[in-house]
Amino acid sequence: xxxxxxxxxxxxxxxxxxxxxxxxxxxxxxxxxxxxxxxxxxxxxxxxxxxxxxxxxxxxxxxxxxxxxxxxxxxxxxxxxxxxxxxxxxxxxxxxxxxxxxxxxxxxxxxxxxxxxxxxxxxxxxxxxxxxxxxxxxxxxxxxxxxxxxxxxxxxxxxxxxxxxxxxxxxxxxxxxxxxxxxxxxxxxxxxx
Numbered sequence: 013x014x015x016x017x018x019x020x021x022x023x024x025x026x027x028x029x030x031x032x033x034x035x036x037x038x039x040x041x042x043x044x045x046x047x048x049x050x051x052x053x054x055x056x057x058x059x060x061x062x063x064x065x066x067x068x069x070x071x072x073x074x075x076x077x078x079x080x081x082x083x084x085x086x087x088x089x090x091x092x093x094x095x096x097x098x099x100x101x102x103x104x105x106x107x108x109x110x111x112x113x114x115x116x117x118x119x120x121x122x123x124x125x126x127x128x129x130x131x132x133x134x135x136x137x138x139x140x141x142x143x144x145x146x147x148x149x150x151x152x153x154x155x156x157x158x159x160x161x162x163x164x165x166x167x168x169x170x171x172x173x174x175x176x177x178x179x180x181x182x183x184x185x186x187x188x189x190x191x192x193x194x195x196x197x198x199x200x201x202x203x204x205x
Contacts, residue, residue, distance in 0.1 A: 013066060013099055020063040026103035027055045030124060051107050054092055057085040058105075062098040101125060102148070109154075122148035122166070130155040136177075144176075147183075171195075 014020050028035070031052055064078045089095065092110040097117030104124035107113065111129035115121070118141070119133050131152050133144050142161035146152075150164055153172040158164070162179045164187070170176060171188030180187050186195040 014059065014062040015066050017063070017067075020059060023059045023062070023103040024056065026123070027059065027105050028052070030104045030106040030126075031055070050088070050092055050110060054085075054088045054094060055105060055107065057081065057088050058096065058098060058101075061085045065098060116143050118143045119145065121146045122150065124149045126151045128152060128154040128156070128172075131158075132156075133158045136160045 014023055031048065033048070033052060060081045061078075064074070064081050068074055068078065085098075093112045094107070094110075095114040097115065100115060100117060100119050101121045102123040102125070106124070106126040108126065109129040112132075113127055113129070114132045114134065116134045121133075125146060125148075131154070133146075133152075135141075135143050136159055139161070144158045144160065144162045144164065146158075146164045147166035147168070149167045151169040152158070153170055153174065155173040156170045156176065157174070158170070158176040160177050162176065163181065164170070164176070164179070165181050165183045165185065167184040168180060169186050170192070171186065173190070174188050174192045175190045176187060176192040178191070180192075180194060182194070182197070184197045186197065187193070188195050
């Protein structure tokens with residue numbers, strides 16, 4: 013959670029690295045059809061909201077900054093199709109594409125998570141507090157749905173269009189199918205053994 017200016021800078025640096033953007037890289041802004049710049053703007057806006065809302069000092073100037081940041085964040089969320097609440101994803105977030113991504117605001121996702129299009133991470137119907145929690149370095153494939161009171165261990169990969177409704181506690185698992193099942197261990201170079 014961002015609770016200081018130093019943590020705010022750290023989160024931004026980790027997100028920038030995860031997206032493959034260097035500090036002096038203007039390449040992503042040179043092509044009008046490139047959506048990476050929109051995703052980077054969204055992630056910067058997300059982290060700014062986290063910083064401003066978590067470190068509120070109560071002044072009117074700070075409240076005005078919070079309002080403007082929240083307004084920009086909401087507009088970018090609608091433009092890109094993301095429903096991601098602040099304070100639920102650790103540093104190193106990598107959003108691969110613009111499009112529908114819905115994440116419950118109470119969900120906790122670890123560091124270096126990769127999210128693809130049409131991902132839904134939420135609750136079971138009628139159970140507000142039963143939400144998924146994801147470890148560090150989790151890859152969530154396109155169209156994956158995660159719901160219920162579950163935990164996904166570190167270094168796991170969730171396949172495209174998988175429906176995950178139970179916990180997977182073995183680190184490095186490949187999780188695929190409807191309903192999702194364990195298919196092996198993912199190595200560093202994404203081979204399954």
